[in-house]
Amino acid sequence: MTILGRAARRLRESSSLQGTVLVLPGLLWMVLFLIVPLLLIVVLSLAWRGEYGPVDWGANVRQFFSRLSLDNYVRLIDPLYMGVLITSLRMAALTTVICLIVGYPVAYFLARSASRFRNLLLFLLLIPFWTNFLIRIYAWMLLLRTEGLVNRSLVAIGLIPEPLQIMYTPTAVMIAMVYEFLPFMILPLFTSLEKLDSALLEAASDLYARPGRTFLRVTLPLSLPGVIAGTILVFIPTMGMFVVPDLMGGARTALVGNLVQRQFLAARDWPFGAAASMVLMALTLLATLLYTRVSGFGEELVV
């Protein structure tokens, strides 16, 4: 029997070997394009900025490694950068909360709508996302500027005496981010609400619960996996978002994403940018962990 034949036979007989073989391509991909780059960033965040280039590579490898330090992280402990971090956290949290409040009723409506309309409604929800992200942001800029449609209409119907300054404020960033990430909230919510057996709602009503109590005691707890999934899907990308604040927030609304982007592109200080991005990642991870722990994520899925 050839070596190849023997290997093929072993593969047929061992299910654990089959598992290993199946998982190998994905594993390789992750190591190559996630783990290795991540390690590079970690090392980079400990390095020094070069005098003429983004990184001081030193005379040789030994010298490069011997000069690694936590200085970049120490530099981040500065009221200016701390302010940016806190603003980012607040913006991301607020965006998530608004998405949840706006998205829940939409998801509920979708889940309870007649099944023949449901696919059409879901389709309508996703249609705007066929357009390029930047084009949609520019559309918002046109809508929200002082001479834009929103302001002109509001002035025309006499609701406000003069145009509001929405563009280049945190409000504009918030509007665009909520718009951008709303479907990421609605879809997981929809999935968990759709699974909700309507007999449970009838049972609650049969047991003397008014509609409000039924919602708080049955619907909401059972849709919690969707709430948690949606929250994570919205919170994580908004934490690192830099395009929207860049285009719509003006100079006053810098988020961590912008900080990282500027260090890499404008300031050409890769090590400091790497440190900032590590902090962003740690912060996001921490917030997500804290949140899932508090909300008892996983417990609902196990029931």
Next chain:
Amino acid sequence: MQADPDGASHIVELRDVSKQFGETLALDHVTLKIRDGEFFSMLGPSGCGKTTSLRLMAGFELPTDGEVVIAGEAQGTRPAFQRPVNTVFQSYALFPHMTVYQNTAFGLEMQHVQKDEIRQRVTQALELVQLPGKENRKPKQLSGGQQQRVALARALVNRPKVLLLDEPLGALDLKLRKAMQLELKALQDRLGLTFVYVTHDQEEALTMSDRIAVMNLGHVLQVGSPAEIYENPANRFVADFIGETNFLVGQIRGREGATARVEVDGLGMWARASGEVPSSGAATVAVRPEKIGLGREKKEGRNAFEGTVELVTYVGKDSDYRVRLSPQAVVRIRVQNQAAGAWTGIDVGDRVWVTWSEEAARVLLD
């Protein structure tokens, strides 16, 4: 509550109730009167309107026409959470995120009952359904039978005036279902509570009920005790749906008091006939397979016919015989296998005599 002619008071009434879903008429002017404290079953094939009737009582649906009356009060458009009834759902509909205790306490909590009283009543209810010690389990950690008991406790703990049960045993296996049937009946006797029980299983309805309403296509065809329904089916559908029946189609040739003579493919048969049966015209003679006698010798009686055995089927405690009496008339006969080999003498192709009493047969109009 209104009194019956026979003195019983009614706890639930459907008065001329219709229910339309889009194009389909699920209930067509149905009137039902359910007595206080009885075990009342609604029996019929799927789509007959039995579940719709139950849902109208619970308040999950509102009638298109007519009135639902519970404990003497017209319910009008009253929602489910304001009605003095509780439901045991077919799928149990236990709250998956709550423990057995929380599920059972839910109704009392919603009615703002004191915490101490809730604890006491929940404990009592779980004892009643023989499920103590499982308070902290989640429904998923229980077997089907145990979930069924929780659903029962969750409804009973509220001390409803009427308990509505929608095919509650449908998901259980046969042995457990039989055991639960007896247990449910015993529970109902003990509590003296009115049970309105929806089922498509005629045997279940016969075993448990004080009275049964047989329904089909949105109509109530007959209401009566299990014996009445089995022995005196009002029409062909009821006779066919409850148990097994031989239908022999023929022409009425005359009446003699409470009996009529029907000619079936040249054979003259005598059978009981109610007042509405005319003395001529088309009719069907209905005889239950177990009420027909089978033998080699001719027996006395007006319903004695000679025929040929076409098929013998052994079904455990009984044997089934198919006997052709004439080119058009065939009867199925069910005979208990009393002693080993008692009937081995009769086999396919044999000439036999079949007999049944006039009392055992009925004339039905379609």
